[in-house]
Amino acid sequence: MNGRKISLLAVFVGLSVVGAFLKIPAIIGSVALDAFPALLAAAFFGGGPGAIVAGAGHMISALLGGMPMGPLHIVVAVEMAILAFVFAYTWKKKWLASSLFVFGNAILAPIPFIFIYDWAFYVALVPSLLIGSIMNTAVALLLIPRIFHVASKGVVKE
Template sequence: MNGRKISLLAVFIGLSVVGASIKIPAIIGSVALDAFPALLAAVFFGGAPGAVVAAFGHLVSALLGGMPMGPLHFIVAVEMGVLAFSFAYMWKRKWLASVFFVFGNTVLAPLPFIYFYGLAFYSALLPSLLIGSLVNTVVALLLIPRLHSFFKGVYDKGAVKG
């Protein structure tokens, strides 16, 4: 991995940090706008870079929220990485990718936590996860077409032209 790729990923992780500071009221303090930079990175640079941004973005969001679920946030980070990777894979069908991301982040990702915290925790978390997923997805869908020409081919070759 060269310096340009590392720098671009660092910029998008930085955007995740900014998004992680914008919290959505929830039963826990880590539902935030940290996912849309990962969705942008997934579309612009591919699934694996998007997954890296998603995982680090969630971990930073959890750190800013006080790590309310402790080491279980690493499970969420992996789930976010898988969701961002899947979003990139399905991007040719934008609405399918968007619906899958919202459904996966809202319903599927918190399923393992039923075992740790119970069904009441899962049920209480769903509304805020739905709102957070929708907002992250809508922001990404609004920004992707506007930024696509700027980032086209930048990750693999050439420099950012401004």
Template sequence: MNIRKMSLIALFIALSVIGAAIKIPAIIGSIALDVFPAILAGAFFGAVPGAIVGGFGHMVSALIGGMPLGPLHFIVAISMALLIYIFAKLFQHGKRTLAYIVFVLGNTFIAPLPFIFILDIAFYIALVPSLFVGSLLNVLIAWLMIPRLVTVFQGAYQRGEAKG
């Protein structure tokens, strides 16, 4: 991986940090705007860079929020990375609407499934509405920004070498 790629990934992780600092109160904890930079990175640069931004972005958001789930945030970061990876693969194959829907449903209902076994079903049920609102909000922001930024990032990250 070259310096330009690492710089672009770091830029989107920094955007996740900024988004993580913007908290909206929710039923459990708060909703952060830390995911939309990962969605943008997945759309512009591909599945692996998007997944890296998604995983690191969640960990930074959790650190800013005081790590309320402790080491369980590693499970969330892995699930976030996987969801962004799937989103980017669908997006790259022209299934953009499906990519957004899969991300929202996956982040709302599938990603928190391990917490049924680790904590209990009540935690899962209480978490789902907040995750739905947060996922939807992050996806809407990304959906609005992608068409406006595509010309900025077009060709910035192709075939392993960024144009410069």
């Protein structure tokens, strides 16, 4: 990975910080617009870089939200990294990638918390995660074609 690509990944992590301040009302305060930069990075650079931005972006968002679930945010960061990785590898079929991300983030990712907390926690969390996932995906889908030419100057994955 060259210096230019590392710098752009740092910019995407910075965008995650900005997105972390844009909270979506939820029972847990860490649902935010922090995932769309990871989707951008996944589409531009591939699964690994997208996963790094997703994991780092979630942890920063959780820190800004006061870490309401404590160390369990590590589980969520790993889930976000996996979802960004899957998004990158299904990106050629944009609607499949988008659907998998929304379904994975809103429905599948909170399943471990049924066992840690309970069903009520899961049921309370899913609506805000669904809204947040749709909003993050929509922003990414709007921005990817518009900024592709900027990121494609020798650093975007072919």
